[in-house]
Amino acid sequence: MPFAAPAVEVTDAWVAEMPPGAGVTAGYLVIHNPSRQAVTLLAVSTPQFHDVQLHLSEVRDGTAMMRVQASIEIPGGGSLHLAPGGYHLMMSDPRSPLRSGDTVSLRLEFSDGSVVSAEAPVKRLSAGAR
Numbered sequence: 766m767p768f769a770a771p772a773v774e775v776t777d778a779w780v781a782e783m784p785p786g787a788g789v790t791a792g793y794l795v796i797h798n799p800s801r802q803a804v805t806l807l808a809v810s811t812p813q814f815h816d817v818q819l820h821l822s823e824v825r826d827g828t829a830m831m832r833v834q835a836s837i838e839i840p841g842g843g844s845l846h847l848a849p850g851g852y853h854l855m856m857s858d859p860r861s862p863l864r865s866g867d868t869v870s871l872r873l874e875f876s877d878g879s880v881v882s883a884e885a886p887v888k889r890l891s892a893g894a895r
Contacts, residue, residue: 772879773798773799773800773804773881774796774797775794775873775881777794778871778884778885779792779794779885779887780854780863780869780885780886780887781793781887781888781890782863782864782888783859783862785862788857789858790856790859791849792817792847792854792856792871794883796844798840798842800841801841802877803838803841804838804879805837805838805839805875806836806839806875807874807876809874810872811872812860813861814856814860815858816857817855819852820854820855822850856869864887865889867886868885869885869886869887870883871885
């Protein structure tokens with residue numbers, strides 16, 4: 766029987782609380798890839814939002830911008846941090862209002878065919894966080 770590669774792990778998942786009337790929010794998490802082979806995050810979905818996209822926030826020539834990412838590679842033995850000001854999940858069109866203390870169920874799909882589920886608590890953004 767062939768040796769199975771260690772599974773990708775998701776930790777520290779959370780979703781920013783949405784202000785009343787807002788149609789989008791961001792989700793953050795850390796993906797650990799313990800295998801020796803790179804793996805690519807292809808998609809994230811959740812029943813609580815109609816759409817989830819992979820995004821990258823960056824500053825170019827003094828201008829802040831956000832770009833949709835078709836996928837994000839996690840190197841073998843490495844981690845990917847989705848955090849304010851960098852890679853993140855852009856979650857739009859919530860099916861119902863979410864408040865601090867609620868939980869969002871995430872489903873992450875990877876290039877090796879694996880699917881990982883994670884629970885992300887909804888939290889208020891602290892002052893100064895982006």
